[in-house]
Amino acid sequence: MALRNAVLAALLEGEASGYDLSKGFDASVANFWMATPQQLYKELERMESQGLIEARVVQQERRPNKRLYSLTEAGRQALVEFTTASPKPTAIRDELLVKVQAVDEGDSEAVRTAVAERLEWARAKLARYDRLRARLLAGRTEEEYFAEAERVGPYxxxxxxxxxxxxxxxxxxxxxxxxxxxxxxxA
Incomplete structure (x- = not known):
């Protein structure tokens, strides 16, 4: 999947600056797509030149002007085409798993440390996702959310x-x- 499609999907939430998209990626699509701010800004430029998004400049005092991006009709059509294409199966590519695979021949303490770091990282991400879940549900049950929400994809x-x-x-x-x-x- 191209970063382009993740950006198009993120812009379904509405107009956003590159900074907003970068921060929003952490809260909305980071559970399935990662991108650095540099990758994101480069992709935004490419997408704008392809007519998939458009930008408007917002004048700001005491701050640099910012560009707000929104989907064009061509961008919406590209997203429809993407959603109708058959997805390719995913495969795990994880350096930590290679280290665990080789633990019997390597430094098992270093591998245990790496696994412990992954554990803490996963717990922190899960806590962040749980906070986002509570914010999305806003006191509703999942069934109420699915019946009332304008968009269910993010959930x-x-x-x-x-x-x-x-x-x-x-x-x-x-x-x-x-x-x-x-x-x-x-031994």
Missing amino acids: LTLMRGRAFEKENVRWAERTLSVLEQRSTLP
Whole structure:
């Protein structure tokens, strides 16, 4: 999937500056798509030149002017074309898993440290997703949200991100337990 499609999907929420999109990626699409601010700004320029988005300049006092981006009809059509194409299966490409695969031949303490770091990172992301979930639901049940919300896509992708991080926590805890048990075995 191209960054372009993630940006188009993010702009469904409405007009946004590059800074807003960058910060919004952390809260809305970071559970399934990552991008650095530099990648995002480069993509915004490319998309504007392709006519998928348009920008308007907002004059600001005491701050640099900012550009607010919005979808064009061509951008909406590109998003429709993307959503109708068959998705490619995803594959896990994770350096940590390569280290765990090689733990028996390597520095098991370094691998345990890396897994523990991943565990804390997953717990922090899960907590962030839980806060976002509470904000989206705003006291409603999921069923009420699905019946009343204008857009359900952001919540559905959030559910997937939460499930992913929950599994990361479960896996890391189990992996640390196994590695700890193995470290106490006689050589």
